[in-house]
Amino acid sequence: MRVLLIAHTHIERDIPGYVSHAVASTEPWVFETHADELVEQGGRLCYLSWNRPNPATATNKGYVANIIEKGHFSVLEHASATFYIDGVTRNFTHELIRHRHLSFSEVSQRYVDAGAFEFVEHPGLAPVSDPVRYWMQEAVENAFDAYGTLVDDLNEQGYLRKEARQAARHVLPGGTETKILVTGNLRAWRDVLRKRLELDANGEPLADLEFYQVAREILIELKRIAPNAFQDFEVPA
Numbered sequence: 692m693r694v695l696l697i698a699h700t701h702i703e704r705d706i707p708g709y710v711s712h713a714v715a716s717t718e719p720w721v722f723e724t725h726a727d728e729l730v731e732q733g734g735r736l737c738y739l740s741w742n743r744p745n746p747a748t749a750t751n752k753g754y755v756a757n758i759i760e761k762g763h764f765s766v767l768e769h770a771s772a773t774f775y776i777d778g779v780t781r782n783f784t785h786e787l788i789r790h791r792h793l794s795f796s797e798v799s800q801r802y803v804d805a806g807a808f809e810f811v812e813h814p815g816l817a818p819v820s821d822p823v824r825y826w827m828q829e830a831v832e833n834a835f836d837a838y839g840t841l842v843d844d845l846n847e848q849g850y851l852r853k854e855a856r857q858a859a860r861h862v863l864p865g866g867t868e869t870k871i872l873v874t875g876n877l878r879a880w881r882d883v884l885r886k887r888l889e890l891d892a893n894g895e896p897l898a899d900l901e902f903y904q905v906a907r908e909i910l911i912e913l914k915r916i917a918p919n920a921f922q923d924f925e926v927p928a
C-alpha cells in the first residue's frame with residue numbers, strides 16, 4: 692500500500708490589489724503552513740477581525756482550535772489535499788468512494804487489462820496458516836486465469852476489448868489491486884478520518900483494517916501540511 696500526498700493548498704503572495712490579513716495587520720503573523728493560514732484567513736474575513744486582542748486565539752493554533760470548537764467548519768473547506776493511492780484493493784476503494792465530499796479518479800477495469808494487476812492481501816490474512824495460504828493463492832490464480840480466458844474468448848468472438856473486460860472482471864477477486872487519485876478539503880478529510888479511525892471499546896478499529904491503515908497514512912500527511920486543522924487528531928500507534 693502506498694499513500695502519497697501529491698498536491699495541497701498553496702497561497703499566492705503579492706497579488707496586485709489583494710491584501711491578506713497577514714499583510715493588513717501591523718503585528719507579525721506566524722504561520723507554519725499555507726493550509727492552516729488559509730483556514731484562519733477565511734475565519735477572520737467573516738468578521739474583518741485582523742486584530743488579535745485575545746491571547747487564546749492570537750496564534751494560528753489557538754485560532755483554529757476555536758474554529759473547531761465552535762463548529763465553524765466551513766472555513767476548513769478552503770484548503771485541500773490530493774493523494775495518489777496504489778497497492779490497495781477494489782474492496783477498499785468501494786468503501787472510500789462512499790464519502791461523498793471527496794473527489795475521485797480510479798483505474799477503469801473496463802478500459803484497462805485487469806490481468807496485469809496484482810492480488811493485494813488483506814492485512815487480516817497475515818496469520819493464515821501455510822496450507823490454507825497455498826489454497827488461497829491457488830484460488831486467486833484461478834480467478835485471474837478465468838478472467839484472461841474469458842477476455843480472450845469474447846475477443847475471439849468479435850467483442851471489443853472494453854466489452855470483454857467489463858464482463859470478464861466479474862470473476863476477479865475483491866482483493867484485486869487498484870490505483871486511485873482522491874482529493875478532499877480539510878473538513879471532508881476530518882470527517883472521513885473520524886469515521887475510519889474510530890476504535891471500539893476494546894481499542895480495535897471499527898473500520899475495515901485496510902481502510903484504517905490508509906486513513907492512518909493520510910492523517911500523518913495531513914498533520915504535516917495542516918497541523919493545526921488536525922490538532923485534535925492523534926496518529927494511532
Ligand SMILES: Cc1cc2nc3c(=O)[nH]c(=O)nc-3n(C[C@H](O)[C@H](O)[C@H](O)COP(=O)(O)OP(=O)(O)OC[C@H]3O[C@@H](n4cnc5c(N)ncnc54)[C@H](O)[C@@H]3O)c2cc1C
Binds near residue numbers: 789791882883886897
Ligand atoms: C465502521 C463502518 C462500517 C460501515 N458499514 C457499512 C455497511 O455495512 N454497509 C454500508 O452500506 N455502508 C457501511 N459503511 C459506510 C457508511 O454507511 C457511510 O456510507 C460512509 O461511512 C460515508 O459516511 P457518510 O454517509 O456519513 O458521509 P459522507 O458521504 O462522507 O458525507 C459526510 C457527511 O455529510 C453529510 N451528508 C452527506 N451526504 C448527505 C445527504 N445526502 N444528506 C444529508 N447529509 C449528507 C452527513 O453529515 C455525512 O456524515 C460503514 C462505515 C463505517 C465507518
